[in-house]
Amino acid sequence: MTLPRTARRSGWTSQLVLASLAQTTSTQNKRWRPISVLDDWVAKEARPISLRQLMVFGRSLTEARLISSANYVRTELPTRLAHRLRDIQQLPYAVVSNPHVHAVYELYYKAFDTLRKFKEIKTLEDNDVLCSVIGQTLQAHLPVIPKLAMGILECSELMSAHELDKFMNTILRARISRRVIAEQHLALTETFNASWYSPGAPLPEGHEFIGEVFLKCQARDVIDRCAKAVCSLARSAYGPDVQLPDIRLTGHLDTTFPYILSHLEYIIGELLRNAVQATVERHQRRQQEEASRYPAGNMPPPPPPIEITLCEAAQHVIIRVSDQGGGVPHDMMPYLWSFSKGKHSQQLLENLKKVPRMAATLQELRVDDVNQQNSAELGDSEQPHNNSLASLSRRPPNLRLGMGLPLSRVYAEYWAGSLELHSLEGYGVDAFLQISKLGNKNEQLTMRASMDAV
Template identity: 60%
Template sequence: MQTLPYSALTNQHISHVYELYYTAFEHLQKVPEVRTLNDNDRFCDVLKMCLKEHLSVIPRLAMGILEIQDSVSGDECDRFMTTLLRSRISRRVIAEQHLALTETFHSPWHFDGKKSAMAPEDEFVGEIFLKCNAKEIIEKCAKTASELTAKAYGPDVAIPKIVLQGHLETTFPYIPSHLEYIIGELFRNSIQAVVEQKGTAVPPPIEVLICEAAQHVIIRVSDQGGGIDRDILPYLWSFAKGPRRNKRLQNLGQVPRLAATMQELQLPPSDPDAAEMTGEKFGSSLATLSSRPPDLRIGIGLPMSRIYAEYWAGSLELHSLEGYGCDAFLQISRLGNKNEVLSTRATMDAV
């Protein structure tokens, strides 16, 4: 962040994020060496605090980037966002993994000497789900996105069905919240596009194809929502550029915190404090710490999804057929086996 021009660092949003990271560094460097379990528990309290405080990073960064383009080019802003967000993912994954492993260590089944065949640690290693089922996650995301679109557009609007095909029994190790975020964003975009084009008419289904290979899994999402407007298509993967800059800036102002998880597509709860405590993991990216209406478009879903996919040596591509619809291709690398692209990961982590 210190490589940005001084005028960019004086932006209130960029300055807010800078102070958050500086404060986190001060907290962490004051933590004494961890020698006992009690020391580790105190360290975990610091990690939880940092994770919670940094939920404002993504929306504030996105707003700052949109506001500093008089002094920093759009291309440079995109490079800055991509680099910083990849680094952010690294830090949060390491922190959340440490918290999850600590929680497992403290769990009653860990030392009971009566470990069952279905003990939780057989399914998870920290935050990593060893048997992540593509079909189950797709169905969960489809149900959530469909329900939220129905709430946003009213009971008279017909919601397209999600039709699954291909290798429906595919499983692979992955962090579920990351995959849910990507799939959730793709479904939200496809369902809204179909609904806005067809209205109350019977909409064509959204087809999802799961393809399993030795090194990776490919998920294709195909809709008939009319495709993407020509004026938007060149800026699809950009945080900073595009014709809807002012509208995105206005919408981002309504999203105070963002963990980048599918749960955040939910409608705002009546009691924000209660919502914080109902997350799957307190202080984790899995927690429902922020919500936004599904029709509130902030313009960072697709570029964020691509960063998540590429961080784990995968990819996300989108092909628009003007006047017809879109095909999105998500490639997921099978993590933890000999085919993992370690050189790519090493380059990404060296930030």
């Protein structure tokens, strides 16, 4: 079936989607459900939450509060899924038909169809059933990020980079939001059922998590943990004798703030990974170029350090990561924050095929043996809080996927923060991560009204 160019490129109305689907084969028709099923759910807006709300709600947990949380999750998850299903349906059909985008649609529709049928949660037993379904869904959706990324790269000639990036940012931010509320409820249920917990009582002294929210997230500790993981990763990629840059930390080292630990670890891990890789590779190139200057047996100077500065203000914490890795190549600058990568797309597609599951957590920066070693060194007290995001993707240590920075920015902006990067080509990069310190900012969601207004 040949479609008008304007219809392919500008996005279709739902009526045009239905009309075109009616002309496809019966096999293709099975891929799509009537969109009327979504109408009632799409008519609802998501109800944003803040870290402070999560903390206050879970601080003195009772059976009534747990059941209230279950019913919020029971209605909120299918609402948010319905909006994203509608977004996918409004893509050009050539994009919708991409096997990777289609696979994501199928995963989302199955979860939506299952969750929308749940009756009101009235008992702890009802909640246990809901939690079981949520846990299975979270695991089933681990392939979503690499599939979306492959679909976007393959469809880069069918839509503009701006449209594709807007779609990806909306989908990924919504994905984070669903996992936050789902995993928060699972963690609250786990706390309520723990032998040490007394319903309605305050948390015992020394317990620093309310669900998935880390009450006193200390940036210094997160940076130290990420630095160990990234340095171990670099040794796996470049050899045990590689010269690594020192990672120097200065500034307000004792600052703490409430945050979801896995989010911060992912952002810091990606920034450090980029900085270490760029610094090591530039240093190795210089060593090769200047090898004749060093007599046999003499060691060349070490690579320049990576400087990390913590700055605490009244409302925010700012983390600056500065390296001397040569900066971002000029031909990559247009794609820095984009999920579309132009001429680099084909190589990234090959890399993404090697990562079938991706949770977007710090653990994915580690290979298995390094991960086990780090776990032993750090001890249980410093391990990321248990959640369904913790499975490894077994990502090869030097495998570039082209989505670390754009995905890190999605994570940063989710809780009303920001991530900016300034590159001096030929010298290095300064990355600035700003985090809301008080936890009083609502999650930044893309609402239906803003999507339909475009």
